[in-house]
Amino acid sequence: MSAELPPSTPLPIPKSFWDNFTSGLFVMPAVAMFFTFSLYPFFNVFYLSALEWDGISTLRRFVHFSNYIEIFHDKIWWLSMGNAAYVTLLALTLQNALALALAWLVDRDIKGGQVYRSIFFLPPILSGIVVGLIWNWIYMGNYGLLNYFLKAIGLDALARAWLADPDTALTSMAVVHMWKGFGWGFIILLAGLQGIPRELYESARVDGAGELHIFWKITVPLMIPVFILVSVLTILGTMQIYDLVVATTGGGPGYHTEVPMTRIIAKMLGSARFGYACSMGVVFGAILLTLSLLQIQISKRSRVD
Amino acid sequence: MKKGLAGILLASLVFTGTSCNKSDAGDAKGPVTIWHWMSDREDAFKELADRYKAQTGKEVRFELYAPSEAYMQKVRASGQTTTLPDIFGVLGESRDIASFIEAGHILNVQPEMDKDGGVWRKRFYPEALEGNEFKAGNRFNIPPGIYGVPIDVTTIQFIYNKGIFRRAGIDPNKPPETWDEFIVDGKKIAKLGIPGFVSGWGDLWLIECLADNLAFNIMGQDKVIATYRGTVPYTDPDWVKVFSLFDELGKSKILAEGVVTMINKSAEQLFSNERAGMAFNGSWAVNVYSGMNPSLDYGVFPTPRVTDKHPRVVWGGPGSSLMVNAKSPRAQEAVLFLKWLTDGPQQKYLVTSTKNLPSIEGVSQDIPAVLAKFADGMKISVHPSRLPITETSPVIERFDKAIQSIIIGEKTPQEAAEDVESAKKEELAKAANPQ
Numbered sequence: 001m002s003a004e005l006p007p008s009t010p011l012p013i014p015k016s017f018w019d020n021f022t023s024g025l026f027v028m029p030a031v032a033m034f035f036t037f038s039l040y041p042f043f044n045v046f047y048l049s050a051l052e053w054d055g056i057s058t059l060r061r062f063v064h065f066s067n068y069i070e071i072f073h074d075k076i077w078w079l080s081m082g083n084a085a086y087v088t089l090l091a092l093t094l095q096n097a098l099a100l101a102l103a104w105l106v107d108r109d110i111k112g113g114q115v116y117r118s119i120f121f122l123p124p125i126l127s128g129i130v131v132g133l134i135w136n137w138i139y140m141g142n143y144g145l146l147n148y149f150l151k152a153i154g155l156d157a158l159a160r161a162w163l164a165d166p167d168t169a170l171t172s173m174a175v176v177h178m179w180k181g182f183g184w185g186f187i188i189l190l191a192g193l194q195g196i197p198r199e200l201y202e203s204a205r206v207d208g209a210g211e212l213h214i215f216w217k218i219t220v221p222l223m224i225p226v227f228i229l230v231s232v233l234t235i236l237g238t239m240q241i242y243d244l245v246v247a248t249t250g251g252g253p254g255y256h257t258e259v260p261m262t263r264i265i266a267k268m269l270g271s272a273r274f275g276y277a278c279s280m281g282v283v284f285g286a287i288l289l290t291l292s293l294l295q296i297q298i299s300k301r302s303r304v305d
Numbered sequence: 306m307k308k309g310l311a312g313i314l315l316a317s318l319v320f321t322g323t324s325c326n327k328s329d330a331g332d333a334k335g336p337v338t339i340w341h342w343m344s345d346r347e348d349a350f351k352e353l354a355d356r357y358k359a360q361t362g363k364e365v366r367f368e369l370y371a372p373s374e375a376y377m378q379k380v381r382a383s384g385q386t387t388t389l390p391d392i393f394g395v396l397g398e399s400r401d402i403a404s405f406i407e408a409g410h411i412l413n414v415q416p417e418m419d420k421d422g423g424v425w426r427k428r429f430y431p432e433a434l435e436g437n438e439f440k441a442g443n444r445f446n447i448p449p450g451i452y453g454v455p456i457d458v459t460t461i462q463f464i465y466n467k468g469i470f471r472r473a474g475i476d477p478n479k480p481p482e483t484w485d486e487f488i489v490d491g492k493k494i495a496k497l498g499i500p501g502f503v504s505g506w507g508d509l510w511l512i513e514c515l516a517d518n519l520a521f522n523i524m525g526q527d528k529v530i531a532t533y534r535g536t537v538p539y540t541d542p543d544w545v546k547v548f549s550l551f552d553e554l555g556k557s558k559i560l561a562e563g564v565v566t567m568i569n570k571s572a573e574q575l576f577s578n579e580r581a582g583m584a585f586n587g588s589w590a591v592n593v594y595s596g597m598n599p600s601l602d603y604g605v606f607p608t609p610r611v612t613d614k615h616p617r618v619v620w621g622g623p624g625s626s627l628m629v630n631a632k633s634p635r636a637q638e639a640v641l642f643l644k645w646l647t648d649g650p651q652q653k654y655l656v657t658s659t660k661n662l663p664s665i666e667g668v669s670q671d672i673p674a675v676l677a678k679f680a681d682g683m684k685i686s687v688h689p690s691r692l693p694i695t696e697t698s699p700v701i702e703r704f705d706k707a708i709q710s711i712i713i714g715e716k717t718p719q720e721a722a723e724d725v726e727s728a729k730k731e732e733l734a735k736a737a738n739p740q
Contacts, residue, residue, distance in 0.1 A: 055385065056385065056401075056404040056405055057403075057407045061739075136568075136571060137571075140562070140563060140571075141561065141563040142500055142561055142563075142575075142580070143575070143580060161566075162563075163566045164567075164713060165713070169566070247568075250507040250508070250509070252509075252566045253566055253709045253712075253713045253715070254709050254713070254715060255706060265374075266702065269381070270698050271699055272400060272401060272404065
């Protein structure tokens with residue numbers, strides 16, 4: 001039984017309170033930054049998407065869901081989504097296949113593996129604008145390196161302004177994107193491959209399994225979590241492609257290489273429709289989230305199977 | 306001990322929070338800060354800042370943010386958070402400047418310009434000031450006034466390589482006067498294996514400049530304005546004629562391959578490396594070319610005439626303008642600096658060091674001959690900011706993209722006209738029924 005305190009004495013603050021309070025204060029800067037730079041903008045974009053506003057003026061008109069309704073009738077927006085989806089499809093297949101093949105080769109302790117590792121990871125660390133400008137000169141019509149090479153080997157008929165021809169502009173841009181991006185997949189896939197215990201391979205070889213068999217029966221199943229990660233990162237990174245488009249085609253010719261990010265920027269800065277651009281951002285974010293979740297679900301199911 | 310630690314952390318949080326509210330322009334005693342995007346003038350501005358300090362003892366600080374798209378994103382974001390510097394520029398249309406004025410970010414400098422019998426105002430070319438002026442009854446309902454101080458003017462014209470002209474058998478002293486002559490000369494150059502004409506039409510506004518010049522010549526200013534108002538359709542034969550000129554250009558094979566997605570910097574490199582006979586570019590190109598190829602021998606001519614029915618024009622007006630932050634405690638000092646910057650000696654220095662056209666009269670005698678040709682274009686110049694109405698952005702975008710499609714052979718002039726007209730109708734419907 002505890003002794004009673006005199007009525008005038010304030011209740012002592014328990015030590016655990018000060019411990020929690022101090023810990024809380026240490027966390028506060030991070031929480032404040034998270035609220036300021038992540039949560040507030042996240043929720044504010046929903047509010048802004050319901051406005052007709054030029055981004056500067058004090059005049060803001062609340063338009064409810066009009067911007068969202070307009071998006072569903074905006075043919076150029078959906079065309080840009082289709083363009084981004086096409087580039088994403090190429091990146092998911094060709095880019096990641098190349099990344100896996102190279103990672104698999106480097107994982108086999110080939111001579112100069114470290115050098116290859118550095119070389120393959122060089123393109124991703126270059127600025128998108130710089131890469132775009134370099135490839136502009138490769139793809140150029142009259143004086144481009146690619147056309148020069150094609151003409152030198154007698155394939156004059158194939159020479160063209162690769163980035164200005166509607167038949168090749170988007171694919172040419174996708175090639176640049178894949179060249180720039182495959183290094184990320186390579187590094188992650190290589191890390192995944194190196195995490196697989198070597199004993200598994202050795203046991204399989206002792207049991208008489210061939211290299212292809214080992215790849216399909218050991219490497220692939222164990223790499224599925226890594227494949228999921230690389231796929232999700234590829235989808236998110238490619239759908240949001242922007243700097244390369246600006247540096248290579250500007251979205252042209254016509255609307256052939258427009259992507260969602262160029263449309264959002266065009267509406268925000270070109271047309272000064274801040275609210276509409278925000279609603280585009282919300283729709284785009286929702287689509288990316290859905291795609292990512294779908295990808296994870298499909299991959300999980302295939303892992304279970 | 307724990308209480309003390311908690312107290313220190315709490316205090317630091319409070320101080321961090323309060324310091325976030327301080328705007329860039331919040332300290333009246335600091336230097337006048339200027340945000341600009343003109344990377345080619347960075348050194349000249351720094352030199353002028355030093356001279357200003359030497360003369361007045363007052364410090365000004367130029368901060369460069371490039372490219373211009375990134376600069377405008379920064380200015381817009383700062384406008385939203387009221388952290389604009391003392392002096393800045395708004396790159397865009399009158400509509401964009403009007404938004405900043407409406408939000409109270411830009412000072413009306415007209416009272417300062419009109420002081421002492423309008424000494425400051427009288428320095429400028431009228432065309433340079435008109436682009437920064439909002440007149441009574443303007444469509445944005447902005448109080449009449451002058452909201453920007455032009456530091457240079459610009460015209461966009463045709464440029465030709467005299468050496469290539471000679472090699473193609475064309476008299477370098479007789480650049481094309483008419484559209485037909487332009488096409489013929491371009492074909493002669495193309496026969497040398499050199500593209501006859503290049504322009505950075507991946508930057509859409511350059512297409513618009515040329516198309517506007519041609520439209521003004523073909524149908525006259527009144528009809529162009531009537532189209533913007535929605536009373537003349539883009540399917541009008543005169544507009545189809547404008548589109549058909551680009552069709553002719555595409556089919557003539559005189560264009561550099563890939564011109565529709567080429568950025569202007571690449572086009573400038575091609576022309577300065579003597580890999581194209583003619584170019585369509587602005588007066589800033591004089592400085593750019595001198596940096597890329599100082600021995601380049603070239604001349605300038607206005608947009609070739611298509612018809613004699615209406616005068617031929619060139620796109621021109623204020624080049625770079627600076628605005629004073631109306632909310633800055635150093636607004637008065639900022640005005641004083643801009644007065645000094647647009648005075649004769651400083652303008653002369655900018656002209657000679659950066660080869661841009663001056664915004665004030667009386668220093669043109671110091672400019673190179675080729676730049677003087679660009680300056681001549683001001684006499685027949687048109688500029689959207691001087692028109693009573695301008696086209697809406699979605700229609701302009703569709704217009705420029707349609708011309709790209711014509712050049713690559715994807716659309717006929719008639720199809721392009723119909724496409725642009727459909728965008729115009731959408732805009733007119735939106736204006737009639739705002740949601």
